Amino acid sequence: GFANLTKRPAKKLRDASTVLPQPYPTACTPSTRRSKHLLQSGTERRSAVDARRSSRHTIAAHPYRSYVRAAPADTTPTMQPAAGRRLRVKDLCVVLVFAGAVVTTLTSRAAAQSQLMRDEDLRVRELQERQQRADCDRKTSEAAARVEAEKDAIITQLRDEQRSLAGELKEARKAGERLSRELDGVQAQLDSVREDHDADGRAHADHKQELAERHERVLQDQAVKAESALSSCRNDLELLRRSSHATEDDLRKVKAERDAERATSVDLRKALDDALATLEEKRSVIDAASRLAELSLGAAAAPPPTKKKTKRRKDPAIAPLERIVDAKKSDVAALAKDVAVLAGGQAPPERDLAALLE
Structure with missing residues (x-):
């Protein structure tokens, strides 16, 4: 491919951005201009117009030459070709051909x-x-030699082995x-044994067959006995059912009696609570009476002490209070006896009641 480049003439490539600004030819007709513009894109046409407008102030650029900026003294925006840095298509082709030859070699x-x-x-x-x-x-x-020998x-x-087997076969035939x-x-013996x-x-x-008939009779007898036993069991079950009903009735009665006893115990407990409350009330009355007696005794003026011993007289105002206290003591003793009877115990002794009252 690289060798063919030497046979062909080098062609100059053109780019749309480096097209030389040329004035429109006077001999161009509108049709040729129209076809020329149709072959170009909008960007190419605008770049060509800008290049024509700025052609008076810039140097025409060669498509394959490199440029550098002008000297600092020159402030004009012109581009000058750099000496010794020109590169052409022919040089590029030579380089490419040389490179192709090297690569081919x-x-x-x-x-x-x-291949070697x-x-x-x-x-x-x-x-x-x-x-x-x-x-x-x-x-x-x-x-192969080993196999042939084997x-x-x-x-x-x-x-x-065949000879020995033939002899054994003859002996086997005889046997x-x-x-x-x-x-x-x-076989004859087996026939006789089969007949026997x-x-x-x-x-x-x-x-x-005889045993089966006998067994069948025994089974029938056992079935009759089983039916009789079953009927007796049914009778026993009926008796047990009746006894269970009677037992249930007895249980109901016992439950009713127990409920009545529970109600009685509840009533007795309530009566006991009422008696205890009455006893507390009586005790409070007795306490009030005793306090009143103490107050009445303390209110009486005692005579001044003298050397002569005088006989102490009982205050007539204390006698009714003592009678009230004795009556209350008897009432408390009666209530205590009633409480003991309700509680199922014995009546407390009199000395305990007297100590309680004191």
Whole structure:
């Protein structure tokens, strides 16, 4: 591909951005201008118009020349070609052709080297295959000779075994004939034994039938007994059911009595609570009476003490209070007895009641 570049003339490539600004030819017709504009895009047309407008102030750019800025003294925005840095298409083609030749040479050398290596590998493989083939042929011939020797030995051994088997077969035939004669005698014995067995079977069947009939009669008797036992069990169940009903009635009565006893105990507990409340009230009345008596005794003016002993007289105002206290004591004792009777205990002694009242 690179060698063909030397045969073709170098073509100058053009870019839309580096098109030289040329004035429109006077000989161009509107049709040619229209076709020329149709071949260009909008960006190319605008760049061409801008290049024509700025052609008076700039230098026409060569498409394959490099440029540098002007000297600092020159402030005009012009571009000058750099000396010694011009690069043309022809030079590029020469470089590409040289590079192509180098690449082609290297490629051909690499291909030749690889071909030599492949030839060497093929040669080595052929030698190895020949050696392997020779080894295989040698081993095959040795194995064939070994197999032939073994085959001859096996054939000889098989012939000997065949002769021995033929002798054994003759002996077996003789033994078979002898066994067949013995089997005929055994068959005759078996026939006689079969006849005896048939007779025994018929006798056993008759005996079995008799046993079955007897067993059936026994089963019928047992069924009758079982029915009678079942009827007795039914009667017993009926009696048990009746007794269970009576027991249930007794349980209901017992439950009713227990409920009545519970109600009675509740009533007794309420009466006991009422008696205890009454006792507390009586106790409070007795306490009030005792406090009143103490107050009345404290209110009485005691006479001044004298040396003569005077007989102490009972205040007539205290007598009614003592009678009230005695009456309350008797009431409290009666209530205590009632409480003890309700509680199921014994009445407390009088000294305890007196201590309680004091």
